[in-house]
Structure formats: structure tokens, C-alpha cells
Amino acid sequence: MFESLQAAKADAILGLIAEHRNDPRDNKIDLGVGVYRTPEGHTPVLDVVKKAEQILVDTQVSKTYIGTAGAADFNASMQALIFGDEAPHDRLTTIQAPGGSGSLRVAASLILRAAPDTTVWASEPTWANHIPLLGGAGLRLKSYPYYDTDRHVIRIDEMLSALRKAPAGDIVLLHACCHNPSGLDPSEDEWAAITDVVVERGLVPFIDMAYQGFAKDLEADAFAVRHMVARVPEMIVSSSCSKNFGLYRDRVGTLSLLSADEENRGIVDSQVNNVVRTIYSVPPDHGAAVVSLILNNDALRSAWLLELAEMRDRIQSMRSLLADKLSEKAPDHDFSHLRRAAGMFCFLGISAEQVAELKKDYGVYMVDSSRINVAGITEDNVSYLAEAIAATLPA
Ligand SMILES: Cc1ncc(COP(=O)(O)O)c(C=O)c1O
Known part of the structure; x- marks a missing residue:
């Protein structure tokens, strides 16, 4: 029965994750995968979730x-x-x-x-x-x-x-x-x-x-x-x-x-x-x-709100930091739309060829549409990222 099947089309994001993982360059940047990340590149378990999980372990009496x-x-x-x-x-x-x-x-x-x-x-x-x-x-x-x-x-x-x-x-x-x-x-x-x-x-x-x-x-x-x-x-x-x-x-x-x-x-x-x-x-x-x-639980809820705000603030500040750096490194190009976006995603607005060049020459990974996840940006990599993007732009 299964012999009749053809291999399913590979998922673009999963392929990108694998390519990024196998890239030996130290300064590679992953802007593809759609999860929140800390400046250290982790997608953490929230502290408040750990606390609630402990309560659950201590009090749960059945898993029916x-x-x-x-x-x-x-x-x-x-x-x-x-x-x-x-x-x-x-x-x-x-x-x-x-x-x-x-x-x-x-x-x-x-x-x-x-x-x-x-x-x-x-x-x-x-x-x-x-x-x-x-x-x-x-x-x-x-x-x-x-x-x-x-x-x-x-x-x-x-x-x-x-x-x-x-x-x-x-x-x-x-x-x-x-x-x-x-x-x-x-x-x-x-x-x-x-x-x-x-x-x-x-x-x-x-x-x-x-x-x-x-x-x-x-x-x-x-x-x-x-x-x-x-x-x-x-x-x-x-x-x-x-x-x-x-x-x-x-x-x-x-x-x-x-x-x-x-x-x-x-x-x-x-x-x-x-x-x-x-x-x-x-x-x-x-x-x-x-x-x-x-x-x-009032205390847990307040703690969650703080961690949520921390994630949100980091995303927003990384997006505006990238916009700042791009206006510095590529003053003739308008990236002001980055400032209007909300959440983790936005389009950089570059071509699929430029996306490919960023990957090949600079180890910067994003999907072909140039949608980026700004949670992959850090204060340490943003200058390199803006320079790499600027280098792929038409003069
Ligand atoms: C717009 C949108 N809807 C739904 C989902 C699904 O999220 P979940 O991981 O909870 O299935 C996502 C996840 O990326 C999303 O971006």
C-alpha cells in the first residue's frame, strides 16, 4: 500500500532549520524559525510555568x-x-x-x-x-x-x-x-x-x-x-x-x-x-x-504578565534596533516599515535572490519571502546583520 506514496514536499522552515544547524560559521543567524528566543538563542520554559508545573506535580491525583x-x-x-x-x-x-x-x-x-x-x-x-x-x-x-x-x-x-x-x-x-x-x-x-x-x-x-x-x-x-x-x-x-x-x-x-x-x-x-x-x-x-x-492565582498571574512583557519588549526593541542599524548602514533604502510591525514577524522586503545571497555569503537564514523572525536578533549580531543586508542591496 505505502509503495504508492510519493515523498511529501519538504517543509521550507524545517529545511532552513536543518541548513542553519549544519552551517559551521560562528556568526550565522537564524531568522526563519517561528519561536521566541532569548538573546542567548534559547526558547525558555517560563519561570512561572516551572512554578505551576511543580504545583501540578505535587497536587495532581489522577491522569484519567x-x-x-x-x-x-x-x-x-x-x-x-x-x-x-x-x-x-x-x-x-x-x-x-x-x-x-x-x-x-x-x-x-x-x-x-x-x-x-x-x-x-x-x-x-x-x-x-x-x-x-x-x-x-x-x-x-x-x-x-x-x-x-x-x-x-x-x-x-x-x-x-x-x-x-x-x-x-x-x-x-x-x-x-x-x-x-x-x-x-x-x-x-x-x-x-x-x-x-x-x-x-x-x-x-x-x-x-x-x-x-x-x-x-x-x-x-x-x-x-x-x-x-x-x-x-x-x-x-x-x-x-x-x-x-x-x-x-x-x-x-x-x-x-x-x-x-x-x-x-x-x-x-x-x-x-x-x-x-x-x-x-x-x-x-x-x-x-x-x-x-x-x-x-494572583501571584502566578502577575509573574506571567511580567515574563510576557519581557518577551514582548525584547521583540519590539530588536525590531527597532534593526531599523536603526539599517538606516545607518543603508541610508538610501527605506526600512521604516519595520517600525510599524507588531509581534515577531515582518517582511524585510528584499528579493529571493538577496535572501539566497544572505544565506550563502553571510550565514543569515530566512524564508524566501524575506519574512524574518526578529526574535533571532540580538544586540551582538544586529550590526553584522544590518551590514550583511546592506551589502545585498542594489547601489
Ligand atoms: C497565525 C498562527 N496561527 C496559529 C498558529 C498555531 O500555533 P500552535 O503552535 O499553537 O498550533 C501559529 C503558529 O505559528 C500562527 O502563527
Whole structure:
């Protein structure tokens, strides 16, 4: 049977990680992989996570299955974190999911049950895994314009006009904050305009929130979710704790579904739990139990907020440091768009040939689109990096 298979296409990022690992140069720089890193190049276990894990080890009395929806205390705390106090919680269902990716996949299956002929509109560009993840589940996908690669701004007018043409009932996939890959998020006014179109056209917002707390703060980063939840009858929100709690491999996230009324909420709740049963039966518990301990203990929560702010501040300062160094080393080129980005990612705005040259001649690794993860920058490597980039630019 397996003889009929062809090798799957290699994952570009995984290939890049391997190439970087095998590069013997001491001054090599990895701007490809999508995880937070300290100046020492580590993706650490947060101190607060270690503390919560210790409590868990000391107090956990069973590892029997949790239900399909996961732990109720985790779900309630996450719902409050994402939607705030004002949301119509009586119309919301939140379930624990195996990371943001698991959440997206469950959402895809639920959408297919509810509206098999619908189309999901994703930003052009979007996170590389959105398309295979949602498309692989069987959803039909189309794209709306988002990033202007020449001017490095959001193509807001074109985005709105594309959405105005989408048929009622179609789904619009949006990034709550730290748009991956561009780093450019709509302003509050732009979110209001997007919401107007969503409401006018009867579209269903599907918000992917993988970076809450990585752009401005927990509240501001939830603006789009909270603005829309107050105005639309139905909505889908996937969240991930991979980045903001550093729990990547523990697979922690949620899927939240807003129903038009309380009665329908019960039906949606039963269907989404049924979907879970047919995919992975029950979600992993360890990371979610850690998050729940942190969110429900004042001291742990305050400690988490400090560590989250530390990650966010480092990312922001490295991005602006690179922008400073580039204006010094390449004064004839405009990299000011780096300062407008939020989160770990942004496009450098150079060609695939220049990306290849950076890798070959300078040991600087990034994906072909020139999306960089600024968490790979340090005070020690930023001058070398800016000089290398400057050397590849046309005179
Ligand atoms: C936009 C976006 N959504 C979802 C995810 C999925 O995160 P997780 O690791 O929790 O599956 C990522 C991870 O990089 C992401 O960038």
C-alpha cells in the first residue's frame, strides 16, 4: 500500500532549520524559525510555568481522561482572557484544543458540518499553514488582498472591497494581532470598517489569535475579537498558548464559538464536542492545567504578565534596533516599515535572490519571502546583520 506514496514536499522552515544547524560559521543567524528566543538563542520554559508545573506535580491525583471539551476552569479562564468581561458569555462556547493548529482543524470540521458549501477567505499572504490546515480538512479557500509588498502597508481599501463582494454566509479568516507573516495589524478604525463590512454582508468572522500579549498588551491585542463579538451574531475564535505561555510542545489552545442565541449555543456545543470525539477524542491536559493554575492565582498571574512583557519588549526593541542599524548602514533604502510591525514577524522586503545571497555569503537564514523572525536578533549580531543586508542591496 505505502509503495504508492510519493515523498511529501519538504517543509521550507524545517529545511532552513536543518541548513542553519549544519552551517559551521560562528556568526550565522537564524531568522526563519517561528519561536521566541532569548538573546542567548534559547526558547525558555517560563519561570512561572516551572512554578505551576511543580504545583501540578505535587497536587495532581489522577491522569484519567478529561472530557472532550477539556477542563472547565481552563475554558472559563481563557474565555475571560480572550473576550473580557463584557462579552455575551451566555452565547459563547469555549473548548480546550491541542494548540492553535488543533483548534483551527476542529473549527474546519465544524464548519464543514454546518455549511459544507461555504468559502473561507484568508488574507494574502497568510500564515503558511492556514491553507493546508483548513484546505486539507476539505474547506474551500479564497484570498483577499492584505499586504502591499511595494509600499509595506495594509491594502485596506482593496481588502474591504473584496469582502464586500463575498457571498453572505462566507467566512473571513482574520489575525487578531501580530499578523503572520507581515506583522501589520489593522488600526482600531480599520477593524471597525472591517466589522461594518462583515455585518453588512452577513459574513462570519473567524479570528485566529496566536499571539495575544505579543503586540501591545493582553487587552489591546484582543480589540478585534471584543469589537466584533459585540456586533455579530456568529463568530469563531481560535487561540493558542504556544507563544504567550511558551508552551509550544505541550499543545495548548482553545476554540470559541459564538452562537446567535443561547439555544443554538447548546447545539453548537454538542456538535463541536462530537467533532473532537471523531478526531482526537480528548485534548492533552498538562499545558492547559498549567495555564489554568497561572490564570487563577494572583501571584502566578502577575509573574506571567511580567515574563510576557519581557518577551514582548525584547521583540519590539530588536525590531527597532534593526531599523536603526539599517538606516545607518543603508541610508538610501527605506526600512521604516519595520517600525510599524507588531509581534515577531515582518517582511524585510528584499528579493529571493538577496535572501539566497544572505544565506550563502553571510550565514543569515530566512524564508524566501524575506519574512524574518526578529526574535533571532540580538544586540551582538544586529550590526553584522544590518551590514550583511546592506551589502545585498542594489547601489
Ligand atoms: C497565525 C498562527 N496561527 C496559529 C498558529 C498555531 O500555533 P500552535 O503552535 O499553537 O498550533 C501559529 C503558529 O505559528 C500562527 O502563527
